[in-house]
Amino acid sequence: DGGITQSPKYLFRKEGQNVTLSCEQNLNHDAMYWYRQDPGQGLRLIYYSQIVNDFQKGDIAEGYSVSREKKESFPLTVTSAQKNPTAFYLCASSPRDRGIYEQYFGPGTRLTVT
Amino acid sequence: GIQVEQSPPDLILQEGANSTLRCNFSDSVNNLQWFHQNPWGQLINLFYIPSGTKQNGRLSATTVATERYSLLYISSSQTTDSGVYFCAVGGTSGSRLTFGEGTQLTVNP
Numbered sequence: 608d609g610g611i612t613q614s615p616k617y618l619f620r621k622e623g624q625n626v627t628l629s630c631e632q633n634l635n636h637d638a639m640y641w642y643r644q645d646p647g648q649g650l651r652l653i654y655y656s657q658i659v660n661d662f663q664k665g666d667i668a669e670g671y672s673v674s675r676e677k678k679e680s681f682p683l684t685v686t687s688a689q690k691n692p693t694a695f696y697l698c699a700s701s702p703r704d705r706g707i708y709e710q711y712f713g714p715g716t717r718l719t720v721t
Numbered sequence: 722g723i724q725v726e727q728s729p730p731d732l733i734l735q736e737g738a739n740s741t742l743r744c745n746f747s748d749s750v751n752n753l754q755w756f757h758q759n760p761w762g763q764l765i766n767l768f769y770i771p772s773g774t775k776q777n778g779r780l781s782a783t784t785v786a787t788e789r790y791s792l793l794y795i796s797s798s799q800t801t802d803s804g805v806y807f808c809a810v811g812g813t814s815g816s817r818l819t820f821g822e823g824t825q826l827t828v829n830p
Contacts, residue, residue: 638816640817640818642820644762648822648823649725649807649820649821649822649823650807650809650818650820651820652817652818652819655816655817657816665817666722695762697762697764701816703816706751707769708751708752708811708816709752709754709766709769710754710809710818711766712756712763712764712766714761714762714763715762715763717762
């Protein structure tokens, strides 16, 4: 089955700890994205990558870091510098050929930091 | 950056009713998508529609790019249609999306 997987579904951490969220896709998409969703709000872009070994900051990159060493993987690290890390995190991917950028989303990870 | 406004913010319907959700955006777009977020948080792709009209069963969408708006029509609504509907747009690069705040739809039996 082709798709996007995120693990774990729920994650609990103590304040001051870094935590890495996993995102894997087997759709052979070039581009991958990380979004954050707070209760009752829309999604906001954290980081995105259009090609392996390259990534750009989105609108709310402070306190987050990413890597893109493989086409199918785009892990997100929430660092202790992120002031309000508790949120729902969604990963997406899209093709980049023929000018079509339709994004597809994984099931998300709910992070709670106390 | 591009601004995206969705209306109405909340909508309550009786099963079987029809509805129209609107998305206004502030600049030219090369990507426009409609999503349904289910109660578990999963975003389900409804339409990829930077321009024109598409239909899929009881749902249809129209984007008038020159006037910077898109409409999502839901006909004969069912309780399973409940959830949040998001419009998201991408600018000239097409790649990154800006989301609206969503429309919370509740369909009562």
